[in-house]
Amino acid sequence: xxxxxxxxxxxxxxxxxxxxxxxxxxxxxxxxxxxxxxxxxxxxxxxxxxxxxxxxxxxxxxxxxxxxxxxxxxxxxxxxxxxxxxxxxxxxxxxxxxxxxxxxxxxxxxxxx
Amino acid sequence: xxxxxxxxxxxxxxxxxxxxxxxxxxxxxxxxxxxxxxxxxxxxxxxxxxxxxxxxxxxxxxxxxxxxxxxxxxxxxxxxxxxxxxxxxxxxxxxxxxxxxxxxxxxxxxxxxxxx
Numbered sequence: 001x002x003x004x005x006x007x008x009x010x011x012x013x014x015x016x017x018x019x020x021x022x023x024x025x026x027x028x029x030x031x032x033x034x035x036x037x038x039x040x041x042x043x044x045x046x047x048x049x050x051x052x053x054x055x056x057x058x059x060x061x062x063x064x065x066x067x068x069x070x071x072x073x074x075x076x077x078x079x080x081x082x083x084x085x086x087x088x089x090x091x092x093x094x095x096x097x098x099x100x101x102x103x104x105x106x107x108x109x110x111x112x113x
Numbered sequence: 114x115x116x117x118x119x120x121x122x123x124x125x126x127x128x129x130x131x132x133x134x135x136x137x138x139x140x141x142x143x144x145x146x147x148x149x150x151x152x153x154x155x156x157x158x159x160x161x162x163x164x165x166x167x168x169x170x171x172x173x174x175x176x177x178x179x180x181x182x183x184x185x186x187x188x189x190x191x192x193x194x195x196x197x198x199x200x201x202x203x204x205x206x207x208x209x210x211x212x213x214x215x216x217x218x219x220x221x222x223x224x225x226x227x228x229x
């Protein structure tokens with residue numbers, strides 16, 4: 001059983017460009033959340049998708065947007081990239097039940113130059 | 114607002130000795146607490162959780178954590194450290210919304226270094 005898979009693993013973009021990161025959740029999981037982990041920091045919640053809708057959003061600007069597909073996979077899009085967007089982006093999948101833990105992918109390391 | 118604090122940036126321990134990684138929390142209502150571990154260039158790996166029940170929670174790789182309501186703490190422990198335990202450890206609390214969804218709020222992380 002594959003766990004959470006993210007692609008690509010590494011990415012280098014230029015300021016002002018746009019980027020799309022992808023996530024396939026663990027089999028059977030219907031909820032996908034995205035987190036940003038800046039260097040030396042704990043992960044910060046970006047948003048969560050369930051039933052193809054954004055259900056909850058953290059304190060991130062509208063440049064950050066996402067999508068969930070019918071097969072539960074998800075994309076994170078970031079427009080007008082800033083140097084400060086350089087970070088490890090983590091996808092987490094879970095069941096929509098309150099007592100289960102989330103499983104994380106290995107992350108996408110985004111570097112903005 | 115829910116929050117967790119990890120007061121130590123780094124913990125050093127000799128191999129074979131017991132280890133403790135500290136976490137304190139501030140929540141309204143019942144806390145749902147988690148420990149995750151992160152190895153270099155990897156995502157987060159689940160270790161254990163406290164939802165309800167026994168205050169001593171056992172998890173993966175010989176780790177355990179003790180939930181202490183009076184001290185609002187959830188310290189991670191292991192009786193005998195291994196060099197392979199060296200990694201970055203995150204404490205997290207689950208923050209629920211009124212719509213029933215939730216997110217994790219993570220601490221800043223504690224780097225554990227086990228010395229041979």
